[in-house]
Each structure stands twice: as C-alpha cells, then as structure tokens.
Amino acid sequence: MRDAAAVMAGGAAGTLARAGLAEALPVHPGAWPWATFAVNIVGTLILGWVVVARAQWRPLVGTGFCGALTTFSTFQVQIVVLGDDGHVPLAATYLAVSVVVGLAAASLGRRLATRSAAP
Numbered sequence: 001m002r003d004a005a006a007v008m009a010g011g012a013a014g015t016l017a018r019a020g021l022a023e024a025l026p027v028h029p030g031a032w033p034w035a036t037f038a039v040n041i042v043g044t045l046i047l048g049w050v051v052v053a054r055a056q057w058r059p060l061v062g063t064g065f066c067g068a069l070t071t072f073s074t075f076q077v078q079i080v081v082l083g084d085d086g087h088v089p090l091a092a093t094y095l096a097v098s099v100v101v102g103l104a105a106a107s108l109g110r111r112l113a114t115r116s117a118a119p
Contacts, residue, residue, distance in 0.1 A: 010065035011067060021035045032090070033074075036071060041098075042069070042105075047062055047070075048109020050062045
C-alpha cells in the first residue's frame, strides 16, 4: 500500500511538471516538439539514476514521477503527424535525436548514480 501511495504522489508531481512544460512550450505545426523532447530526456536521465541509486525511491520517482512525466505515445504520434504533414526530414530527425540523446541520458543517469554511490 505504501508503494501505491508513492506511485500516486510521484505521478501527480510528474503530471503537473509535464502539463506545465507543455503549456510553456506549446507544439506548433511543423516544428520540433520541445516539451515532449524535454520531458522524455529529463525523465530518462532521472530514471537512469534512480534504478541504480535508490531502490526505495523507485515507486515514487521511477514509476510515479518519471512514468507520468515521460510520454512514449505522444512521441510516436508527433512523429506520425510530422510525417503525414510533409515534414518527413524533421520527423526522422526527431526520432533519431530522441533515441540517441535518450540513450545518452539513461547512461549518464546510471553513471551519476554509480559515482555518487562510490566510497
């Protein structure tokens, strides 16, 4: 029950953070979806850190906050919309950059956690 409460609390915070960033950085047709890109990269960095650093924080920070902050489905739909609207090079770039930077963020998060845990 404690884990469920932690997931809900983290999810509420992640949802508010994502909604705030989406409002601050609205998506414009044919433009880079900055809010989605930012939440996915930041969430991946944090998740990379939390899976190594603090097992007890995973329900709150990993499943809750990062789960609500990040959005794979919106990322996918934005790529399809960009392509359907004739912005195929931008769609392909957004896909490639998101995957590469996301993997780098996950790796960096894990490295930061490993370094902070080292004696």
